[in-house]
Amino acid sequence: MDYHRLVKDCLREKPAAQKQLYDFFAGAMLGVCYRFTKSRADAEDILQEGFVKVFRNLSQYKGEGELGGWIRRIMVRTAINYLKKNSRYQNELAFTDEHLHPVSNDDPEVSMNAKELSELIRQLPTGYQTIFNLHAIEGFNHVEIGELMGIHEGTSRSQYSRARGLLITWIKTESGNTKKDIYARTKI
Amino acid sequence: MEELSLVPSEPVWKKVEEQIRKKRDRRFIYLWLLPLVLLSIGIIWWSMPLNETSSNLASEKARSNNQDFNQNVTSDKKDTNTNIKQMNVETRVLKGEQRSINKIAPRSSYPTVKNIKIKNYKNRVNSYTHQSIKNQKIEKLFHADKFILSDKKFQDDIDTTIDVTVINPLDQQSNLEKIKIGNSNQETKETEQNVETAKVPQQTDIQIPFTKKIKKLQFGAIAQVGFSGITSGILDGFGQKSFQVFADASSPQFGTGGSTTLPPSTINRGISYALGISIQKDINLRSNISSGLQNQYYSTRIIVGSMRERDTVLMNFSSRVNSYYRNDNELKEYTNKFYFITLHVVYNYQISKRVPISLGAGLSISQLVSSNALHYNRGANIYYQDNELLHKTQTGLISSLTFELLRKKKLTLNLGPELNYFLTPLLKKNSSQRQHLYSIGLKGQLKF
Numbered sequence: 001m002d003y004h005r006l007v008k009d010c011l012r013e014k015p016a017a018q019k020q021l022y023d024f025f026a027g028a029m030l031g032v033c034y035r036f037t038k039s040r041a042d043a044e045d046i047l048q049e050g051f052v053k054v055f056r057n058l059s060q061y062k063g064e065g066e067l068g069g070w071i072r073r074i075m076v077r078t079a080i081n082y083l084k085k086n087s088r089y090q091n092e093l094a095f096t097d098e099h100l101h102p103v104s105n106d107d108p109e110v111s112m113n114a115k116e117l118s119e120l121i122r123q124l125p126t127g128y129q130t131i132f133n134l135h136a137i138e139g140f141n142h143v144e145i146g147e148l149m150g151i152h153e154g155t156s157r158s159q160y161s162r163a164r165g166l167l168i169t170w171i172k173t174e175s176g177n178t179k180k181d182i183y184a185r186t187k188i
Numbered sequence: 189m190e191e192l193s194l195v196p197s198e199p200v201w202k203k204v205e206e207q208i209r210k211k212r213d214r215r216f217i218y219l220w221l222l223p224l225v226l227l228s229i230g231i232i233w234w235s236m237p238l239n240e241t242s243s244n245l246a247s248e249k250a251r252s253n254n255q256d257f258n259q260n261v262t263s264d265k266k267d268t269n270t271n272i273k274q275m276n277v278e279t280r281v282l283k284g285e286q287r288s289i290n291k292i293a294p295r296s297s298y299p300t301v302k303n304i305k306i307k308n309y310k311n312r313v314n315s316y317t318h319q320s321i322k323n324q325k326i327e328k329l330f331h332a333d334k335f336i337l338s339d340k341k342f343q344d345d346i347d348t349t350i351d352v353t354v355i356n357p358l359d360q361q362s363n364l365e366k367i368k369i370g371n372s373n374q375e376t377k378e379t380e381q382n383v384e385t386a387k388v389p390q391q392t393d394i395q396i397p398f399t400k401k402i403k404k405l406q407f408g409a410i411a412q413v414g415f416s417g418i419t420s421g422i423l424d425g426f427g428q429k430s431f432q433v434f435a436d437a438s439s440p441q442f443g444t445g446g447s448t449t450l451p452p453s454t455i456n457r458g459i460s461y462a463l464g465i466s467i468q469k470d471i472n473l474r475s476n477i478s479s480g481l482q483n484q485y486y487s488t489r490i491i492v493g494s495m496r497e498r499d500t501v502l503m504n505f506s507s508r509v510n511s512y513y514r515n516d517n518e519l520k521e522y523t524n525k526f527y528f529i530t531l532h533v534v535y536n537y538q539i540s541k542r543v544p545i546s547l548g549a550g551l552s553i554s555q556l557v558s559s560n561a562l563h564y565n566r567g568a569n570i571y572y573q574d575n576e577l578l579h580k581t582q583t584g585l586i587s588s589l590t591f592e593l594l595r596k597k598k599l600t601l602n603l604g605p606e607l608n609y610f611l612t613p614l615l616k617k618n619s620s621q622r623q624h625l626y627s628i629g630l631k632g633q634l635k636f
Contacts, residue, residue: 018205
């Protein structure tokens with residue numbers, strides 16, 4: 001796909017180009033949003049808000065780097081803002097020392113597909129879920145996460161470790177169960 | 189790890205589209221607003237009298253001119269052939285209307301008046317009518333704020349006098365002096381006498397006549413071209429809207445996105461035009477009322493699928509239609525056309541006396557003559573035509589801004605943007621959103 005031309009057409013506000021851009025990235029971006037939230041409706045709200053930002057700020061995309069990466073960063077930031085604003089998530093994002101627990105660094109020797117893992121991540125407490133997503137999947141370092149979330153870098157590290165530990169425990173537990181059980185806990 | 193990908197539901201894109209269109213609509217309004225604001229500022233500036241600074245400058249100029257004048261008058265006492273370089277004068281026409289002017293009057297031989305050129309700086313006078321001063325006709329050539337008093341008749345009857353009052357800016361109380369210009373033999377004395385002795389107590393209010401005449405009735409031809417569309421309300425603006433196509437409200441699933449069928453098409457703007465005749469009556473110099481009969485064409489564009497003759501029984505659809513369009517992937521553009529006969533009454537008000545720009549507001553009543561507009565039925569997932577679903581009589585609002593481009597004897601050409609908005613909803617039955625037709629375009633009116 002010729003992203004350069006697509007972006008140009010979107011900047012000229014051609015509806016067809018805007019729809020094409022949306023169709024091309026919406027699926028993957030909904031996946032990103034989905035991992036940050038507890039419900040699909042919230043994920044779609046973030047996706048909608050994120051795409052509005054994308055179209056309004058498309059002129060700032062200079063063509064350096066992947067367009068998908070640029071859109072993804074917008075989605076992630078939109079998701080973080082959404083979690084901060086939304087009362088359902090606000091309390092769970094309040095990081096306190098009680099969350100800081102040492103965890104094992106053992107790697108689980110299980111293979112999971114993206115959807116199964118996403119489902120497990122979504123079952124984490126919102127704070128863990130967000131930081132795990134940002135660090136393990138989106139590739140933010142802890143300093144960046146600290147700035148983004150307004151928390152200390154050390155808190156981010158601890159939250160990540162705790163999230164990782166929880167996931168490992170769950171994966172080990174789930175390894176005996178069927179995939180159906182995993183899906184049964186949350187509906188997409 | 190592979191990327192998790194999910195399919196978003198249809199309303200997400202609708203909402204995104206709605207929001208990004210909103211921004212464009214706002215920008216569209218701003219684009220109109222800016223020239224209108226600039227135009228308004230220009231009109232106000234044009235209409236206002238000269239400000240204090242200009243007056244001061246004029247006074248300064250008058251002061252220096254007056255000094256020149258005094259010197260010249262002194263010279264005239266010795267030599268009547270001395271030229272008066274410049275004078276700021278206030279002419280008072282004894283018989284006829286009064287007007288305020290500043291005069292720069294080079295004169296080759298005083299007192300034999302060859303010609304008097306009078307420049308009008310202070311007041312921008314649009315036009316003048318012929319005046320008669322004691323059997324003397326003054327021909328006025330209105331050109332670039334300047335008119336010339338022809339001198340031929342003065343020579344024919346040299347005894348005729350013109351009273352000229354001279355502004356002396358140095359003396360506010362008695363700043364008018366009277367000069368009598370007449371027979372060359374008498375003039376030296378008279379000039380001397382009048383310049384020195386004649387005092388005019390106070391300058392009276394001077395009004396400039398506006399020559400536009402009130403016309404009883406004026407006929408005209410109207411032509412308008414622009415674009416038309418659908419809006420949910422006049423406050424929602426007139427940008428590109430993502431309305432679903434005229435849906436049959438009886439269809440139970442209207443407006444809900446489906447996973448297996450394509451959603452109904454959005455309605456996009458189309459071309460509009462109007463042709464008609466008008467009759468206008470002036471109420472006073474600045475306002476008039478006009479009425480007219482127009483043949484109006486409105487259109488909107490939608491995307492439909494393949495066309496089918498009705499040869500099979502359709503599920504969930506009982507109306508009788510000869511043909512219909514499927515909502516399938518064979519996408520093609522379809523133009524909904526609406527032909528109206530419209531009777532309108534518009535009140536026009538000229539913003540400024542001197543600037544021929546008018547604001548208009550009025551009402552219209554329109555009768556739908558024909559239409560090929562399609563409606564969507566979700567149950568059968570088809571587009572079909574049924575004019576019974578449309579309100580055939582529509583009342584509307586008209587708003588316009590008119591510039592008078594040309595005025596020649598009996599012909600007048602007006603041009604300007606006009607908005608027509610139908611107050612009556614387009615559909616008889618309630619749908620998810622009220623839909624009103626509107627058109628925005630450039631309207632030309634030739635009056636004769």
